[in-house]
Amino acid sequence: xxxxxxxxxxxxxxxxxxxxxxxxxxxxxxxxxxxxxxxxxxxxxxxxxxxxxxxxxxxxxxxxxxxxxxxxxxxxxxxxxxxxxxxxxxxxxxxxxxxxxxxxxxxxxxxxxxxxxxxxxxxxxxxxxxxxxxxxxxxxxxxxxxxxxxxxxxxxxxxxxxxxxxxxxxxxxxxxxxxxxxxxxxxxxxxxxxxxxxxxxxxxxxxxxxxxxxxxxxxxxxxxxxxxxxxxxxxxxxxxxxxxxxxxxxxxxxxxxxxxxxxxxxxxxxxxxxxxxxxxxxx
Amino acid sequence: xxxxxxxxxxxxxxxxxxxxxxxxxxxxxxxxxxxxxxxxxxxxxxxxxxxxxxxxxxxxxxxxxxxxxxxxxxxxxxxxxxxxxxxxxxxxxxxxxxxxxxxxxxxxxxxxxxxxxxxxxxxxxxxxxxxxxxxxxxxxxxxxxxxxxxxxxxxxxxxxxxxxxxxxxxxxxxxxxxxxxxxxxxxxxxxxxxxxxxxxxxxxxxxxxxxxxxxxxxxxxxxxxxxxxxxxxxxxxxxxxxxxxxxxxxxxxxxxxxxxxxxxxxxxxxxxxxxxxxxxxxxxxxxxxxxxxxxxxxxxxxxxxxxxxxxxxxxxxxxxxxxxxxxxxxxxxxxxxxxxxxxxxxxxxxxxxxxxxxxxxxxxxxxxx
Numbered sequence: 224x225x226x227x228x229x230x231x232x233x234x235x236x237x238x239x240x241x242x243x244x245x246x247x248x249x250x251x252x253x254x255x256x257x258x259x260x261x262x263x264x265x266x267x268x269x270x271x272x273x274x275x276x277x278x279x280x281x282x283x284x285x286x287x288x289x290x291x292x293x294x295x296x297x298x299x300x301x302x303x304x305x306x307x308x309x310x311x312x313x314x315x316x317x318x319x320x321x322x323x324x325x326x327x328x329x330x331x332x333x334x335x336x337x338x339x340x341x342x343x344x345x346x347x348x349x350x351x352x353x354x355x356x357x358x359x360x361x362x363x364x365x366x367x368x369x370x371x372x373x374x375x376x377x378x379x380x381x382x383x384x385x386x387x388x389x390x391x392x393x394x395x396x397x398x399x400x401x402x403x404x405x406x407x408x409x410x411x412x413x414x415x416x417x418x419x420x421x422x423x424x425x426x427x428x429x430x431x432x433x434x435x436x437x438x439x440x441x442x443x444x445x446x447x448x449x450x451x452x453x454x455x456x457x458x459x460x461x462x463x464x465x466x467x468x469x470x471x472x473x474x475x476x477x478x479x480x481x482x483x484x485x486x487x488x489x490x491x492x493x494x495x496x497x498x499x500x501x502x503x504x505x506x
Numbered sequence: 507x508x509x510x511x512x513x514x515x516x517x518x519x520x521x522x523x524x525x526x527x528x529x530x531x532x533x534x535x536x537x538x539x540x541x542x543x544x545x546x547x548x549x550x551x552x553x554x555x556x557x558x559x560x561x562x563x564x565x566x567x568x569x570x571x572x573x574x575x576x577x578x579x580x581x582x583x584x585x586x587x588x589x590x591x592x593x594x595x596x597x598x599x600x601x602x603x604x605x606x607x608x609x610x611x612x613x614x615x616x617x618x619x620x621x622x623x624x625x626x627x628x629x630x631x632x633x634x635x636x637x638x639x640x641x642x643x644x645x646x647x648x649x650x651x652x653x654x655x656x657x658x659x660x661x662x663x664x665x666x667x668x669x670x671x672x673x674x675x676x677x678x679x680x681x682x683x684x685x686x687x688x689x690x691x692x693x694x695x696x697x698x699x700x701x702x703x704x705x706x707x708x709x710x711x712x713x714x715x716x717x718x719x720x721x722x723x724x725x726x727x728x729x730x731x732x733x734x735x736x737x738x739x740x741x742x743x744x745x746x747x748x749x750x751x752x753x754x755x756x757x758x759x760x761x762x763x764x765x766x767x768x769x770x771x772x773x774x775x776x777x778x779x780x781x782x783x784x785x786x787x788x789x790x791x792x793x794x795x796x797x798x799x800x801x802x803x804x805x806x807x808x809x810x811x812x813x814x815x816x817x818x819x820x821x822x823x824x825x826x827x828x829x830x831x832x833x834x835x836x837x838x839x840x841x842x843x844x845x846x847x848x849x850x851x852x853x854x855x856x857x858x859x860x861x862x863x864x865x866x867x868x869x870x871x872x873x874x875x
Binding site for chain 1: 635815845865
């Protein structure tokens with residue numbers, strides 16, 4: 224089995240701050256992490272490799288510093304890491320990103336053997352689009368299985384994969400043929416810590432680094448800003464409500480303040496009195 | 507997963523001004539479409555919310571609003587079409603085929619792509635559900651057009667292009683995205699973000715059947731079984747009339763009990779901000795915000811929640827937002843209707859007592875007696 228896992232290095236969003244005056248993002252000092260959603264897919268890939276034999280290749284597109292996240296994935300036990308980096312990729316939207324990643328996966332197939340399964344994260348924590356996985360699948364004409372909560376069976380001989388998929392209103396059990404693309408649901412597993420052996424190997428490992436040309440991309444107009452049909456016209460902070468919040472004065476006595484708060488709520492929306500009485504009676 | 511927000515805003519703006527006349531072959535693309543997400547006779551309510559929004563866009567553009575209903579014949583497709591008219595559609599493209607009985611990516615994306623190529627909409631809206639997101643990514647890639655995920659606001663620009671606004675940078679800012687020179691302009695919207703439109707009894711429209719070129723023999727992925735969710739295990743957060751939520755200001759998982767107690771006394775649902783899920787204080791299906799649930803209650807009480815944009819977009823539809831926070835300068839003070847600057851941990855028990863005293867009939871009777 225050859226399994227390719229697409230990951231993304233993202234800023235740790237819990238630590239992003241917005242400048243209070245200029246409303247711009249303060250990126251300085253914000254640590255980068257492997258997109259947490261990708262780790263559920265990576266763990267599933269490593270588990271399948273351990274059960275069925277084979278190799279796991281992790282792939283990312285990003286700036287040269289994204290090699291740090293690839294190295295992290297090697298410490299978890301991935302066998303090989305490929306970094307796709309080129310100034311032509313700057314400003315890619317999801318369509319341009321899926322084009323570049325698909326080209327790189329084709330090149331990985333030519334160089335290291337055709338993948339049986341491609342994994343991607345369900346979505347990222349910075350873009351939150353959930354579009355790149357399906358985009359890569361379509362570009363490579365792979366069957367697509369998103370929101371997978373369990374891989375029930377993988378038969379490399381029969382070339383089949385059976386999964387449980389979270390659908391609207393229930394769980395689907397689906398069987399499909401390899402090769403295919405899978406995105407795992409969050410919380411379905413916990414990425415391993417990796418062995419000392421893996422950590423030592425990761426520290427010394429060479430990260431395969433490809434430019435657009437190395438990855439076999441001839442038409443760079445399909446990459447980056449030029450290859451992106453969408454454009455961000457405006458980035459802004461939402462305006463405060465025109466009416467300032469009615470501040471309830473604080474007396475220091477919690478019971479009195481609680482009554483004052485309820486009075487303020489009902490004064491502003493008298494119809495809530497009936498709603499609250501009705502709801503409270505339901506218990 | 508767009509990298510674009512990383513580009514400095516002025517550069518992006520100058521590129522937006524490069525928007526030139528639409529290529530000739532896209533000029534035939536007209537009308538606004540909404541996918542009416544129908545499975546096993548049930549239409550996802552996000553479809554009606556999108557028809558309400560699509561109606562506004564279509565009226566501004568002076569074009570028609572179409573619903574797209576897909577499924578196997580006799581599984582509620584005609585009922586869904588009739589409902590689509592009641593919620594504002596002028597016409598419904600009815601795509602019926604046995605392979606569309608349950609959602610699978612292959613037949614749905616092929617049928618939708620073929621329908622778009624045949625009837626050429628300028629705007630295509632889908633719910634940001636597991637179905638809508640799975641389908642939208644495939645269709646947009648096949649058509650090589652732009653797709654904006656999880657929009658919180660849709661508008662028509664002066665030059666009649668779609669301006670789709672969504673949170674960016676992990677929900678710390680908003681951005682407005684355009685699809686330049688490609689059609690259709692695609693967007694997904696999460697459930698409860700848009701207001702449910704009024705249902706207009708007796709409103710009708712045209713049904714346009716579309717026969718997809720599908721055959722079960724060509725479809726590789728097979729459905730072995732479908733296990734419906736037991737409704738009892740799902741919370742009603744998104745549709746609750748009153749919601750109480752907590753944030754990091756509660757300081758500990760134990761203190762979250764104070765939120766649950768107030769919610770129980772009010773007969774309300776409870777939830778929390780994203781950091782609480784990350785810390786494991788509450789399960790992920792209780793998360794409120796851009797990456798959790800969007801809510802539209804009559805009353806929303808936020809205790810110890812600072813109100814980052816990613817949280818705000820999840821609660822902006824509430825009729826009344828009440829903030830309990832020690833920080834008078836917290837962002838939530840910008841969008842709360844009523845606020846009290848105090849420590850939620852100390853204040854919540856008093857508020858719970860006051861609610862019990864004033865609204866619970868048992869307590870009131872006792873006091874009166």
